[in-house]
Amino acid sequence: MTINLGKVVIVGRPNVGKSTLVNRMCGSRQAIVEHLPGVTRDRIERDVQWSGYSFKVVDTGGWLQLGSALDQKVSGQVQVAMDNSDLILMVTDGTVGITDEDLQFAKIVKRVKKPVIPIANKVDSLNQEADAWLISKLGLGQPVLVSAIHGRGTGDLLDQIVDVLKKNQVQADEVSDGDSQEKTEDEPEVTDQILKVAIVGRPNVGKSTLFNRLAGQERAIVHDMPGTTRDTVDTLVEFGGNTWKLLDTAGMRRKSKIDTGTEHYSVVRALKAVDESDIVLFVIDSTQGVTHQDQRLAERIDNSGSPIVIVCNKWDLLSVDEKLAMRKEVEDELAFVGYSPLISISALYGRGVLKLPQLIEKAKDAYQRRIPxxxxxxxxxxxxxxxxxxxxxxxxxxxxxxxxxxxxxxxxxxxxxxxxxxxxxxxxxxxxxxxxxxxxxxxxxxxx
Known part of the structure; x- marks a missing residue:
């Protein structure tokens, strides 16, 4: 049995290798990696085990001092992740050295008042170490030099992470008995027993807005641009004494419309979430009706064997006649999943959302029912x-x-x-x- 030590967040400007480092620490390709900045947007939590200890690692999007509205939302998620962490790993590009954005971001990291390990990534050989040591000028302590893609130095980094987290835990125990609180926050031993609810649909139908509404916080980034969510984001929520693991997935389009490797891996992760979920909330944009891609997705979800709740979002934008026509369209075009309950909501304003827990629990009970x-x-x-x-x-x-x-x-x-x-x-x-x-x-x- 491993001992849980807390939460580690990996931060830095775009394209310094944060997601590659997450994959190296997890021992598998958990995070989507591309040689382009801005691939990661939401904060993604994964489990890491090392030397008999475990901790959660949080992958974040690249921090930018300036940028678009979407960039600013990504940077806001980075701040939230740091505030809720036990240890911060600030990653820089050892082949580039310190940039102005690194210096500005280091000031923000210092203000969080959490333990920090500065990391120079992409240090693939001894010849690069001299330049990489320059990141000590950030004033965050002695840097750790690694090559995430080749694994160089990552074992030493994991040892140091475990040492820092163990010291944090000892200090917390001296102040108060934090065992019960820690168990509540991390819940490492009961996660597998928690109901997994995946939110699935085409791009820009309001999945992340619904996810945030149910989570009670801006856990996933919401933007009008389709494809904002790229990886599966999860969080634990509680309704009426029942705990769920909510999974916000990337929007899925037809194969012919998928034009990047990033989107391909996003869809793969979304389909994996469908297959591993206990319940699927299938979200449809009521203003666009049931499209051919909606039908294809519903068929794929049905083949997974998971219970389905059909969620017609943006219901507040329809007239009375349009609402009647939409219900009829869902009944006709999705007749092959006619066993699924239908609920109409406005995720943006929260209308109808409170009825979802009852439908989810009812579908779960039916899914698990045994008849004498x-x-x-x-x-x-x-x-x-x-x-x-x-x-x-x-x-x-x-x-x-x-x-x-x-x-x-x-x-x-x-x-x-x-x-x-x-x-x-x-x-x-x-x-x-x-x-x-x-x-x-x-x-x-x-x-x-």
Whole structure:
């Protein structure tokens, strides 16, 4: 069992290798890396284990003194990450030396009043070390020289991180008993048991706005430019005594529209979040209606087997007639996920958002429901009496699995697909399975 030591944030100006360092520390490609500045925007948390200890590492976007409105939001997220950290790693480019932005940012880092380890990255050989030592002029302490891409010096860096965090923990224990507070903040041992809720949809439909509304803070960067979110951002939230792990994902477009490697990896991460989630909030822009890409995404989510809640966002921008037409359009164009509840909201103003927790919990309960065999067969027999199959008969059925409910039907002949859809609807109504997929498997008895 590892001992959790807290949270480490990696900061610096754009393109100094922060995400590469995160990947090296995690031992896998957790962060998206490109040879372009500004790839990382939101702050992304990952787990790191080293020498029997664990800590969270927070990857941040590049800090800029000046820039666009989006750049300023990225810099604001960097400040929030530093304020909530136990240790700051300020990364510079050892091949470039100290820039004016490094000097300005170092002043901001000092004002945070947290332990700091200055890092010169991209120091690939001994010949580069002399110039890299110049970053000591930042006044943040003795620098650590590393090459994140090659792993040079990263072991020594991890040792130093663990030493600093252990000293922090000892000092905190001397002031007060912080064990319970630390467990509440990090919750390292119960995360796997927490319900994972992924927010998925096309670019610019309001996923990050909904994420921030549910999280109660600007945890994800929101901007009118499509594709603002590039990696999956997660945070723990609590509603009515239930704790969820919210996952904000990058917007997914058609393959032909994906024009950068960064966006490709963003989509890969988003699809991974869908596959690993327990519930998916599928967000649609009500002002644009159900597009072909919405249909493709809904099909992909349905194939993952996760329960779906359809969220029609920007509902406040529709007239009464447009709202009626939109509901009809969702019913028609997304009929193949007709088991999914639909909710209309305005994430920007919070209208309707408070109804989401109830739908999520209901979908979770349906997804995990187990039906006793005797009660299941009573419902099957009742459905057959009400509307017999034109061909074949079910002898009995058993539920073989949950997540989602999977029912094996033993029949004397092959059953028509249309009648199986009827039976599925009957079972949904009987056992209140709204929100969850239901799998029906038919086995033929007697070889007929």
């Amino acid at each position: 065999t005797a009660i299941l067969n009573e419902a099957i027999n009742k459905a057959q009496i009400k509307h017999p199959s034109p061909q074949g008969k079910i002898l009995y059925g058993v539920q073989g699995a949950t997540d989602p409910p999977t029912i094996t039907l033993f029949a004397n002949r092959r059953l028509p697909t249309s009648w199986l859809r009827y039976l599925e609807h009957q079972l949904r109504d009987e056992f209140d399975l709204e929100g969850s997929p239901v799998k029906l498997r038919v086995r033929i008895r007697g070889g007929n």
